Amino acid sequence: MTAATAIPSHPDDAGRRFAGFLDALPARTAWAAVARMAETHPHAAGLRVIERGGGEAVLTRADLATLATAGARALAAAGIVAGDRVVLALPASRLFLAFYLGAGASGVLPVVVAPPPVPVPAAARQHLADIARRADARSIIAEAATTAALAADGDGALADAPGARLAAADALLSAGLKAPMPVLGHDPHGIAHLQQTSGSTGSPKLAVVHHDRLAANLAQIGAAICATPADVSGDVLVSWLPLSHDMGLVGLNYALHWGIGMVLADTAEFLRNPMNWPGWMSRHRGTLSPAPNSAFQMCARLARLRPPRGLDLSGWRVALCGAEPVHARTLNGFAQAFGDHGFAPAALRPVYGLAEATLAVAIPPVGGCVVDRIDADRLAEGGRAVAAGDTVARHLDAVTLGPAVPGAGLRITGTDGRDLPDRQVGEIEIFSPAAVQGYWLDPAESARLYRPDGWLRTGDLGYLANGQLHVTGRAKDLLILGGRNFTPAQIEDVAEAAADAAVTPSVIAVGLTDETIGTEALHLLLDTRLGPEDARPVIAQAIRDALHEAFGLTGIGTHWIAAGLIPRTPSGKIQRFRCREIVAARLADRQQSTPARTPPTKTAPTNGRITG
Structure with a gap:
């Protein structure tokens, strides 16, 4: 397999900017960055961690190095050595930092997954087992309550992943306190971590992210959002994104590698109250923060319902929006909602990236939603x-x-x-130069990449x-309707605007082959949060009217579904192939429950609409 490993040969301005930022990057691995800063600025603040429940801890550069060495010793005491894989199912916390940084320092390969709720749902249990099998992991490290719940049906392991032993993070750390220090290193060409892909079109794969490619992407991001390498040092990154997602994990590495201040908040604290996000930006003078479209929409809506007080967002210079389709109305609404609090529309940067590129692929050089x-x-x-x-x-x-x-x-x-x-x-x-070489233990998919x-x-x-x-x-996901090509995002954007959706995504567009018309028919799964039951027929009709006006589409099937039943990946993206299965099953059930009738001699006109 051929992979892009070098800077593009043409000496253009973009290539020179990247090379300048890569040369200026203080360290090429997270452990090298932590160790260097602990030596040169041991008492300087490194990270402010806002853990689940709202407790905060300020970690100095020396504290980060201490956590990393404690994690490395704990892994070594458990017999986990360089090259082994471990699944980290931990929330954003000091425990997570200890094991993620400790793994990097000792050559262990971490696979970060979202920590499941307790009791652990069957789907979350299956996902953990699947990831552990794919990685051929030695251990699954989680909080004590999680490991106890997971071990209920196995002898120290998940029944579906017997090769991966369950381990409580705090117990591991305690056991490693008296263990000898393993050899620590930072091979810039070694593997940094295995990153789950989105899994929106099938089972997630594990992209192999090497340290040098991660460093290349961190240099690319820096060059895209800063005028000079020296400008990076003035930033404070605020992130509540899941560390299981590439945007969250690369964000953490961006702060560590460049040595900038960071507020690392657990995702649960954002979900508990999305307005915590602008609050953290204001309180800690954040300058840089990424989030998906849905987060910007939630905060804009809440700010309109209950205008916040005392926010100062004038320091927010880069608001990256990616990870899911970006809607202009969402970003414009966010700028309007927080404009009186100092937020500048020019801070908005709609972006594009994917795990196979480590993260960032396209970033506007100047701000604003265009x-x-x-x-x-x-x-x-x-x-x-x-x-x-x-x-x-x-x-x-x-x-x-x-x-x-x-x-x-x-x-x-x-x-x-x-x-x-x-x-x-x-x-x-x-x-x-940041593109990954391939997927872990999957040569066939790697070759197709x-x-x-x-x-x-x-x-x-x-x-x-x-x-x-x-x-x-x-x-x-391409939809072919009446010989014309549509993407779900085109249809969903119009539909959600027609429904005045308060949350996104709340409309999922899928196509199913209709043998009677010889082409695909459009079906929409509609989130029940779009409106109360008595208003849903009117909402569905407004959506159909809007899609007819925008695209000339007719014969649209609508199917209401509770938000919790919409199939999603662990990172929250819609699994469209499973949405198609839901629609197909509903249509089959409806057909079976409809008694056979003798067709009338006259056929009344029909608009072909299907509702459910």
């Missing part, structure tokens, strides 16, 4: 993103996600692998306009 207004019919009929004038009846606003990060390249290819021109939709491919010339296939659809990326959806 959209490309395109002709909806031309996009559906020919895959061309033609700029829409004022006379175009149906249009879409595609959010501009910026050019490739410095040192990387972007191209759009057709189904034959050939480059496509500007404004033609095709598969997004990248060339980057790259083109022979070293460009990585993302599986995402989009187009370039003057070098700026616009993402339209996933290739596997």
